[in-house]
Amino acid sequence: APRPARKATRSDSGSRHIYILEEEAAAGESMRLTLNNFGYQAEHFNSIAGLDAALQQHLPDALIVDVNLPGESCSGLDYAARLQQRLDAPLPLLVLTQQDDFATQLQAVRAGALGFFAKPVDIPQLESRLERCFAQQHGEPYRVLIVDDDQDLASRYSLVLRGAGMLVEVLREPAQIFAHLRDFNPEVVLLDVNMPDCTGPELAQIIRCNDDWLRIPIIYLSAETDIAKQMSALIKAGDDFVSKPISDHALVATVFSRAQRARLLSNALARDSLTGLLKHGDIKEQVAIELERALRSGDRASVAMLDIDHFKRVNDSHGHAAGDNVIRALANLLRQRLRRIDSLGRYGGEEFLAVLPDCPPEQARLILDEIRQRFAELRFIAEGGEFSCTLSAGIAGTDVHSDAEQLRERADKALYAAKHGGRNQVRLAE
Incomplete structure (x- = not known):
């Protein structure tokens, strides 16, 4: 394969660019669509030639490669290893495979793999690993x-x-x-x-x-x-x-x-060990901090409470491990779709709290409603089969009459109204 051109550069946009090498069209497209729902720019290639052509124009932020490529002259790992050697800096690499034996995993690590996933792939779990890789690479200076x-x-x-x-x-x-x-x-x-x-x-x-x-x-x-x-x-x-x-x-x-x-x-x-978001006490403190800032500046901020609908059914039907994957997926989706200045926390169980500075409730509703739609499109894999989930949310805006606890309670009442109004919706506090 040719060496990527000098003009190829990593993505400078806010969303990460991901290349997927997967010969199976349905699996590759499903992965592409799901990662796009998470906020990535994912592209699927079903051949090494197609991927090489794209690499000539643009280097992605990460590469996902299937080990098994029956239509090619080499395996996905062999190709990835040779590609990494040609690059000035190695790409974050995630590997998909039907076999998870030690020899294959060792070869993957030697090719620079940061994640190893057996098929069928739990895509939210794969996205969680992607997020962790990027967080380690592009964290704040020490x-x-x-x-x-x-x-x-x-x-x-x-x-x-x-x-x-x-x-x-x-x-x-x-x-x-x-x-x-x-x-x-x-x-x-x-x-x-x-x-x-x-x-x-x-x-x-x-x-x-x-x-x-x-x-x-x-x-x-x-x-x-x-x-x-x-x-x-x-x-x-x-x-x-x-x-x-x-x-x-x-x-x-x-x-x-x-x-x-x-x-x-x-x-x-x-931070919460499962989601990487702020814990209960820390996110409550952010509500108070943002309320004080909003009152000083005169700009309106919003506080949102989110809850996964019928979460107990997920645990009962698919097991607690599947439930953890759903919680982690929503946390990652929120992190991808909201701004850096927004604060996110796991309030408890399957409930989340978000603080959105300089964001009126009406604008917050549009943002969270898009996240609600994206979350409903995610597909999760468990022993009980494939399933999806929805969320409900309540939003309250800052004002001079509410302290931090009252602001959170107003958002919680709006969430309660969304639940009793049929779920899978976003409501504004009265």
Whole structure:
């Protein structure tokens, strides 16, 4: 196959571009339509030649390949492996297969696969993996706080880490640590051990006295080579010890690995494990924050409560695993279809809460009604066969007469009216 042309570039639009290589027309088209419902721009190809022609013009954001291609001279994995070698940077790759043996999975991993799905494919589950891949690739820059009285050295570290795409603040006075932790909210603290008025281990212990900052990794920087002294500093409060001088590559690798782990842990604590959305308490707090902002600016915001219709039937008929897939699919659909500034949370069970800044209720109704239609078109696969679900939603707009709890209750009453009005609809609060 020819090498993709230099003019081929990844998608710059808001929606992700996905290429699907699947010889079976019905399965490929079903996948394309479902991913489009999720907000992706998906294209289906039933031959390697067709896919190669598209690659000459445009590189997708991800590639989905079926292992079994009876009409081709090579398997989907062989083709994907050769394609990845020709690219300057590998594409996120998801693999579809009828066999899930170890050898096939090993070959898939060697080709750069980030997901492996047995047929028939649960497409909402596949979309969830796509979303996770993109979140890892295009997350916000890591935030690093450097505390060092040596201005030249701190500036050098800052320059190196900024060059690696991180956000960096430098602090020379330990007494200002509280303001920096509160305002900058670092994901890693680089801490000099030997400072004149307050040593690194002492400052680390001060940081650890506050439960809100327990999750922040502390990396000591020091020319100290005595292992016993290094261990003493780590035991008091700290997570890693880096000896000066340190190479640029080693500094970036150490900070990156710690920051990545810290962010994963922070997200796990703040977000619902099934959906990746905010938990009950956090999304309720967003309602209060957005109400205050709307009252200050004079712009109207909307709060929406959403609930999956007849969800108990899904669990009873298809099992709780299928029910989890439905919940996850709705969470992903909401995340895809709403804006970055909107807040989403799993309010409880199969119920969701969305906060839409600068969005009047009438506009919110149009947005959520489109999401309702898209959700109804999704198809789920379980042991009991293929099935679909619907949702109901209630929307309330901010005003000077409602506090945060009253605003949520008004949206909940509108949801209740939608349920009793026949379900599969969106209602505005009176």
